Amino acid sequence: MAGRKRGPFVAGNWKMHMTRPEARELAEKAVAALAGLHESEIVLFPSFTALAEVGRAVAGSGIKIGAQDLHWEDKGAFTGEVSAPMLRDAGCTHVLVGHSERRQYFGETDESVNRKARAALRSGLTPIVCVGEVLAERESGRTIERIDAQLSAGLRDLASGEMEAVVLAYEPVWAIGTGKTASPGQAEEVHAHIRRRLEESYGKDRASCAIILYGGSVKPANSYSLFKEKNIDGFLVGGASLDAGDFAGIAAEALRAYREEK
Numbered sequence: 137m138a139g140r141k142r143g144p145f146v147a148g149n150w151k152m153h154m155t156r157p158e159a160r161e162l163a164e165k166a167v168a169a170l171a172g173l174h175e176s177e178i179v180l181f182p183s184f185t186a187l188a189e190v191g192r193a194v195a196g197s198g199i200k201i202g203a204q205d206l207h208w209e210d211k212g213a214f215t216g217e218v219s220a221p222m223l224r225d226a227g228c229t230h231v232l233v234g235h236s237e238r239r240q241y242f243g244e245t246d247e248s249v250n251r252k253a254r255a256a257l258r259s260g261l262t263p264i265v266c267v268g269e270v271l272a273e274r275e276s277g278r279t280i281e282r283i284d285a286q287l288s289a290g291l292r293d294l295a296s297g298e299m300e301a302v303v304l305a306y307e308p309v310w311a312i313g314t315g316k317t318a319s320p321g322q323a324e325e326v327h328a329h330i331r332r333r334l335e336e337s338y339g340k341d342r343a344s345c346a347i348i349l350y351g352g353s354v355k356p357a358n359s360y361s362l363f364k365e366k367n368i369d370g371f372l373v374g375g376a377s378l379d380a381g382d383f384a385g386i387a388a389e390a391l392r393a394y395r396e397e398k
């Protein structure tokens with residue numbers, strides 16, 4: 137495909153699952169199942185407590201680890217929080233920012249998303265900034281308006297050079313954990329819009345290199361057709377990432393679509 141510069145990026149968000157022994161077992165299975173798919177960038181997002189364990193299990197495999205959230209200060213009196221330098225120290229290269237569950241249940245705002253994204257970049261972590269509309273917004277025709285608001289506030293004051301290190305994830309909230317996936321066409325419409333917005337703000341080169349993931353009930357059965365869309369560069373996978381075979385199936389199907397395009 138003209139303009140596609142990178143192989144598939146597949147992220148597994150394990151959410152609040154897995155004790156350390158369970159996490160180690162899943163990570164080892166993922167390493168085995170994903171062997172041979174390393175043209176793709178693969179990142180696992182276990183809970184904070186399992187980061188070190190999963191880091192050891194994936195060492196040498198090319199698979200990276202990331203955290204599901206961070207605080208925007210580097211240190212201080214913020215009981216219960218974890219900072220970007222701590223995540224770096226735990227072996228993370230990536231961090232999720234503004235996942236819809238953080239927005240829905242824990243008061244995450246576009247403003248805190250922006251502070252967290254900037255904190256991640258300051259420490260050399262790649263933030264995966266999540267955006268997405270809820271069902272009522274989609275049904276009332278306000279999807280694009282919502283995405284635009286999340287992007288402009290969430291990415292406020294980021295320089296073009298910093299944007300190079302940002303990954304975006306479009307996750308329609310109504311598709312997360314519901315078994316309802318956006319159709320490839322529905323997802324592509326929003327992805328194309330996001331890329332156009334990036335182009336307006338940061339220029340054509342930066343926009344064409346940007347990685348924009350889709351998330352929401354991704355499975356091996358829909359990965360190929362979603363990845364075939366021009367502006368979908370990979371996936372943020374929740375439920376299916378808890379099964380190493382399904383997760384590897386998603387990566388394999390994306391890679392199949394990618395190889396056909398080259």
Ligand code: PGA
Pocket residue numbers: 149307311312313314315351352353354372373374375376
């Ligand atoms: P899901 O979750 O794949 O279970 O829908 C996606 C996500 O929350 O990132």
